[in-house]
Amino acid sequence: MSSCEAFDLGIQIAVFATAKDTEPVEFMTPHVTRSSFDNLEDMVAFAKSCDVVTLENEFIDSDLLMKMRDQSGTPLYPSPETFKLIENKKIEKGSFENAGIPVTPYAVVVNKEDLAAFGEKHGWPYLLKSSKGGYDGYGNETVTDMDNAFKAFESLGGTQGREILAEAFVNFRKELAVQVARNDHGTMVYPCCETIQENHICVAVLSPAAIDPKLQKKAQELAIAATEAIDGKGIYAYEFFLTEDNEILLNESAPRPHNSGHYTIEGCATSQFGNHVRAVLDLPLGSTELRKPAVALINLLGTKHRRPAQIDHYEEIMKTPDAHLHFYGKLQSKIGRKMGHMTLLGEDLDETYELAQKLTKNIEI
Amino acid sequence: MSSCEAFDLGIQIAVFATAKDTEPVEFMTPHVTRSSFDNLEDMVAFAKSCDVVTLENEFIDSDLLMKMRDQSGTPLYPSPETFKLIENKKIEKGSFENAGIPVTPYAVVVNKEDLAAFGEKHGWPYLLKSSKGGYDGYGNETVTDMDNAFKAFESLGGTQGREILAEAFVNFRKELAVQVARNDHGTMVYPCCETIQENHICVAVLSPAAIDPKLQKKAQELAIAATEAIDGKGIYAYEFFLTEDNEILLNESAPRPHNSGHYTIEGCATSQFGNHVRAVLDLPLGSTELRKPAVALINLLGTKHRRPAQIDHYEEIMKTPDAHLHFYGKLQSKIGRKMGHMTLLGEDLDETYELAQKLTKNIEI
Numbered sequence: 001m002s003s004c005e006a007f008d009l010g011i012q013i014a015v016f017a018t019a020k021d022t023e024p025v026e027f028m029t030p031h032v033t034r035s036s037f038d039n040l041e042d043m044v045a046f047a048k049s050c051d052v053v054t055l056e057n058e059f060i061d062s063d064l065l066m067k068m069r070d071q072s073g074t075p076l077y078p079s080p081e082t083f084k085l086i087e088n089k090k091i092e093k094g095s096f097e098n099a100g101i102p103v104t105p106y107a108v109v110v111n112k113e114d115l116a117a118f119g120e121k122h123g124w125p126y127l128l129k130s131s132k133g134g135y136d137g138y139g140n141e142t143v144t145d146m147d148n149a150f151k152a153f154e155s156l157g158g159t160q161g162r163e164i165l166a167e168a169f170v171n172f173r174k175e176l177a178v179q180v181a182r183n184d185h186g187t188m189v190y191p192c193c194e195t196i197q198e199n200h201i202c203v204a205v206l207s208p209a210a211i212d213p214k215l216q217k218k219a220q221e222l223a224i225a226a227t228e229a230i231d232g233k234g235i236y237a238y239e240f241f242l243t244e245d246n247e248i249l250l251n252e253s254a255p256r257p258h259n260s261g262h263y264t265i266e267g268c269a270t271s272q273f274g275n276h277v278r279a280v281l282d283l284p285l286g287s288t289e290l291r292k293p294a295v296a297l298i299n300l301l302g303t304k305h306r307r308p309a310q311i312d313h314y315e316e317i318m319k320t321p322d323a324h325l326h327f328y329g330k331l332q333s334k335i336g337r338k339m340g341h342m343t344l345l346g347e348d349l350d351e352t353y354e355l356a357q358k359l360t361k362n363i364e365i
Numbered sequence: 366m367s368s369c370e371a372f373d374l375g376i377q378i379a380v381f382a383t384a385k386d387t388e389p390v391e392f393m394t395p396h397v398t399r400s401s402f403d404n405l406e407d408m409v410a411f412a413k414s415c416d417v418v419t420l421e422n423e424f425i426d427s428d429l430l431m432k433m434r435d436q437s438g439t440p441l442y443p444s445p446e447t448f449k450l451i452e453n454k455k456i457e458k459g460s461f462e463n464a465g466i467p468v469t470p471y472a473v474v475v476n477k478e479d480l481a482a483f484g485e486k487h488g489w490p491y492l493l494k495s496s497k498g499g500y501d502g503y504g505n506e507t508v509t510d511m512d513n514a515f516k517a518f519e520s521l522g523g524t525q526g527r528e529i530l531a532e533a534f535v536n537f538r539k540e541l542a543v544q545v546a547r548n549d550h551g552t553m554v555y556p557c558c559e560t561i562q563e564n565h566i567c568v569a570v571l572s573p574a575a576i577d578p579k580l581q582k583k584a585q586e587l588a589i590a591a592t593e594a595i596d597g598k599g600i601y602a603y604e605f606f607l608t609e610d611n612e613i614l615l616n617e618s619a620p621r622p623h624n625s626g627h628y629t630i631e632g633c634a635t636s637q638f639g640n641h642v643r644a645v646l647d648l649p650l651g652s653t654e655l656r657k658p659a660v661a662l663i664n665l666l667g668t669k670h671r672r673p674a675q676i677d678h679y680e681e682i683m684k685t686p687d688a689h690l691h692f693y694g695k696l697q698s699k700i701g702r703k704m705g706h707m708t709l710l711g712e713d714l715d716e717t718y719e720l721a722q723k724l725t726k727n728i729e730i
Contacts (some may be wrong), residue, residue, distance in 0.1 A: 003393075004369035010674070010705070012392045012605065012696030028368075030395045262604045269686045285688030292658065318643065321634045321652030329375030339367070340375070 001265065001273040002056075002257060003027045003028045009058040009277065011365075018047045024329040031181035036096050040067055041091045047072035054078075054234060054280045059132075062087050064074060077233040077280040078255040086255060089131045089165055093228075096250055099229035101222050103250045104241065105168040109158070115149045115166065128152045142169070142202060153295035170249060172241035176209050177260035178223035180236045181275035181285050188275060188285040189224055190268060192216035193295075195239065195260050203338060204356075205263050205297040207290065210349055213243065219248050237261055259299065259338065264288070266324045266343050267295035290344040292322070295358040301325075301339040303364045309333035315363040317342055323359060366630065367622060368393045368639040381411045389694040402542065403456040412437035419443075419599060419645045421499075423620050424497075427452050440549075442645040443620040449597045451620060454496045454530055457595075461615055462592035466587050468615045469606065470533040476521070480531065482515045489535035493517045496528040505565060507534070535614060537606035541574050542625035543588035545601045546640035546650050547571055553640060553650040553714035554589055555633060557581035559661075560604065560625050566701060569721070570628050570662040572655065574701035575714055576607065584613050592620060600641035602626055624664065624703065629653070630688045631708050657687070657710040661721040665692075667702040668729045677729040682707055688724060704730045 003013045003025060014031035017023060026032050031049075035042035037060050039164055047053050053076045055065075066080035086092040108131075109115050109133050118126060125144040158164040168186060170300035179190040192215075193207035208216060223238040226258045237258030239247045261272035270286025271276075278285050298310070306329055317325045327340040342360050344351030368378045368390060369468055379396035382388060391397050396414075400407035402425050412418050412433050418441045427448035435599035440689040452458040458468045468540075472489055473496075474480050483491060490509040496553050498681035506517035523529040540562060544555040557580075574583055589601040602623030606614045635643075635651025667678070683691045694706040707725050711717030 004372060007369060007389070007393060007694065008691050010389070010676075010692035012694070023726065024375070027395065028372060028393055029396065032395065032482050164612065215401070284680050284683040286683060289686055309377075318649040318651060321654055326373050327375035329377070 001262075002054075002276050003278045005271065006275045006356045007181060008274075009283075010275070011281070013047070014050055016043065025221055027329070028096045028168065031190065037061075037064070037172070037212070040064060040071075043068040044071045047074040047076070050074055052280055054276070056085065058087065058257050066276070073093040075280075077130070078236075079231070079233060082230045082232055086253060087132060088163070089129060090163065092253065095229050096226055096253075097290065099225050101226055101250050102228065102247065104170050105167050109153065109164050109166045112146070113186060115143075115153060116146055117169075118166040119143075119149065120314065122166075124169075126169045127167040128156055128158075129165045129167060130156050131165055131289075133216065135337065170241045170243060170251075172243055173246075174209065174211065174221050174242045175251070176240040176242055176248070177205070178219050178238050178240070179258065179259070179264065179272050179287070179288075180227045180232070180238070181234070181272070181279045182227050182236070183233050183282055185282070186225065187224055187283045188270075188288045190261065190264060190272065190288045191290055192219040193263065199336075201257055201299070201338075203299055204353070204354055205295075205299075205337065206262055206349055207263055207267060207295045207297075208349075212246075213245060215242065215248065215308055221250060223249060228232055230255075234260070234279045235272050237272075259341075262326070262341055263295045263297040263343050267291060267297075267345060283309060292347065293348045294349040294352040296346070296353040297341055297343045298356050298360045300340040300363055300365050302335050303335040303338050305334055307319040307331075307332045309365065312364040317359050320344070320359060322346065322354075323356075327365075333365060336349070366627075366636070366711055367419075367641050370636065370639045371641045373639075374648075376646070377600065377641070379411070379415055381408065387638075392694065402426075402429070405429060405436075408433045409436045412439040412441070416438055416680065417645055419641070421621050423448065423452065425451055431509070435697075440645075441545070443601075443689050444596070444598060445593045447597055452497060452560065452616060454494060455565075456526065457618065460594050461591055461618075464590050464593055466615050467612065468595065469535050471530050474518065474529050474531045477511070477515055480508075480518060482624075483531040483533075484508075484511070484514065486529075489534075491534050492532040493521055493523075494530045495521050535606045535608060535616075538609055538611075538627075539574065539576065539585050539607045540616070541605040541613070542570070542606055542623070543584050543603050543605070544587045544623065544626040544629065544653075545592045545597070545603070546599070546637070546653070547592050547601070548644040548647055548650065549628040550649045553638065554585045555626065555629060555653045556655055557584040558625065558628065558686045558709045565682075565699075566666065566703075568664055568666070569623055570625055570660075570664075570666060570719070571714055571718055572628055572632060572660045574694065577611075578610060580607065580613065584709055587613060587615060590725060591615060595620075599644045600626070601635050619670050624706075627691070627706055628660045628662040630709050632656060632693070632710060652684050656671075656710065658709045659717040660708060660712040661711070661714070661718040662706055662708045663725045664703055665707065665728055665730050667698045667700050667704050670697075670699055672697045674704055676705065678727040682724050684725060685709070685713065687722075690719075692730075698730060 014205040062083035069076040085095040115189040128238045143149035180268040194209035239252040239253045265271045431445035449459040495588045508514040556573045559574035561569040600621045603618040687710040709721040
């Protein structure tokens with residue numbers, strides 16, 4: 001997605017892919033380096049071949065990124081300094097708290113006593129997360145009592161020295177997300193959207209979120225403040241809980257184009273990918289306004305294991321004006337894996353969401 | 366452009382490029398075959414490696430294309446049979462005339478007598494064109510009297526056996542264009558747009574054309590009829606003259622995505638590239654409706670010779686909502702060469718065109 005936005009501006013892309021990688025982006029450029037993220041020499045050589053480097057995941061050690069940038073002399077955005085503030089969930093939450101952004105109650109837990117104390121203070125169930133490396137519910141466990149709390153702590157690596165965070169279970173009305181693009185030209189914030197999750201996987205995104213515009217604005221302000229708190233350059237996504245009391249708590253962030261912002265491809269004047277490319281190239285950022293009053297995105301999750309991946313019963317989507325099908329070209333389909341998405345633009349959010357669900361109901365992928 | 370539409374559907378692309386080619390698309394795939402269009406063996410091997418083959422130019426001999434398709438067994442759209450009906454301008458005009466589509470008056474000219482007779486019958490000035498291979502005014506000459514008529518005839522290769530057509534100079538009110546996508550699922554026609562030319566080069570496209578909706582519809586009907594006349598599968602562009610008497614005459618056609626349809630990228634629900642990909646893959650065609658009431662496209666022509674090409678003073682475009690900059694990434698900038706374009710969406714055609722001109726006025730490229 002970012003690649004095509006770059007191509008639109010006449011910019012070539014190069015990809016640093018790990019050896020066992022088979023990502024779709026490798027089929028979009030002749031410039032592919034196959035190596036791994038523990039080979040600094042290859043990383044530096046790759047960076048030297050580029051004018052600017054950006055990242056599509058946040059799991060590479062910030063010290064290594066700093067060495068790559070400093071030894072190659074090639075700018076890297078988001079910067080290693082930003083990654084230092086967010087690569088560990090505990091440090092990240094601290095960065096945001098210091099900027100006055102409300103986050104979900106949390107604590108580092110290192111033993112049974114901590115697990116019990118957290119449950120007593122914040123109630124059961126609660127969440128256990130590893131401080132580093134989790135996404136989409138992987139690396140997260142919901143725990144309901146001391147018995148499974150310790151089992152989860154163990155399975156997340158807590159007894160082998162991994163840092164584990166306990167996070168209070170927030171009774172939320174809705175989950176919200178906001179994307180922010182930022183560079184030296186300024187800051188552009190996307191509409192506040194609602195994300196709908198099932199089993200910790202986002203199944204749908206609705207924009208704008210069907211909430212009081214004041215709350216939308218509040219979420220946007222918090223997202224901007226969060227980006228400033230980590231001196232972010234690039235595109236950032238923030239996921240919030242909207243509580244029963246209309247409090248907005250920051251839950252997760254991602255320093256890259258994010259699934260919650262895929263609806264912006266057709267839904268907004270400039271997509272999150274377009275502004276990602278602009279942000280890291282220090283170009284003026286583009287308008288984030290919605291193209292139609294309502295946008296609904298449905299994630300297309302794998303319904304079966306097959307290789308190569310295929311999609312069936314998509315024809316109705318293709319015939320529907322304002323419906324846009326994306327099939328990612330991943331080689332392997334797995335049950336529950338994000339294999340594509342569909343975005344539908346409309347005038348009314350409920351109607352648009354209803355039609356979007358109808359159009360995608362029979363998809364097999 | 367077609368590549369990114371394919372990527373959106375998880376489809377990989379491969380490119381057959383001539384040896385001296387340095388086209389941007391080569392930077393968008395690892396699958397590049399470097400050969401030439403007189404190497405049937407390479408063409409067949411290339412076609413065998415693909416599920417379907419399509420073309421971005423119409424200058425390859427249809428007999429050769431037929432051999433490639435038949436020896437590889439890979440479908441090719443537009444088909445060689447379609448190319449047979451359009452590769453020679455005389456035969457093409459005949460194909461369209463047979464379907465009742467009005468074309469500009471023309472005749473094959475082989476000597477001085479023919480040149481004089483055509484001028485006498487249709488008036489001076491008129492146009493001389495080689496039957497094969499011209500585009501964007503290359504291979505076209507405007508002639509004003511017998512003296513320069515014969516010189517032009519000579520320079521176009523008429524005295525060396527090239528077939529030369531004389532075409533009457535049409536006093537037109539406007540030049541129009543219509544794109545049509547067609548495959549076994551059906552036919553989708555784009556709005557009738559106006560193209561504005563300077564020195565035979567299209568400098569701007571306005572959609573919909575500011576003419577009576579009945580005339581828009583007439584042009585769309587002629588474009589559909591023309592596509593059916595050549596049994597076209599894929600995307601086709603038709604350029605028409607609208608005469609002072611509101612007659613619509615077919616001037617040129619192109620069996621591929623065409624510069625007159627670049628405005629559809631952001632201007633229409635499905636772009637000409639999206640429908641090109643769908644058409645040749647036998648997928649359902651997408652809606653061609655306009656996303657906003659008015660669309661203006663300005664072609665960005667090279668203002669200086671430089672390599673690598675660069676673009677200056679584009680920042681205002683990037684800041685304008687509904688303005689979309691495309692810079693093609695061609696390596697070499699030449700004065701007058703199409704190096705990119707800008708599309709602006711709006712509510713009112715005159716205002717949109719005016720703002721589009723203002724935004725692009727200072728571009729250097």
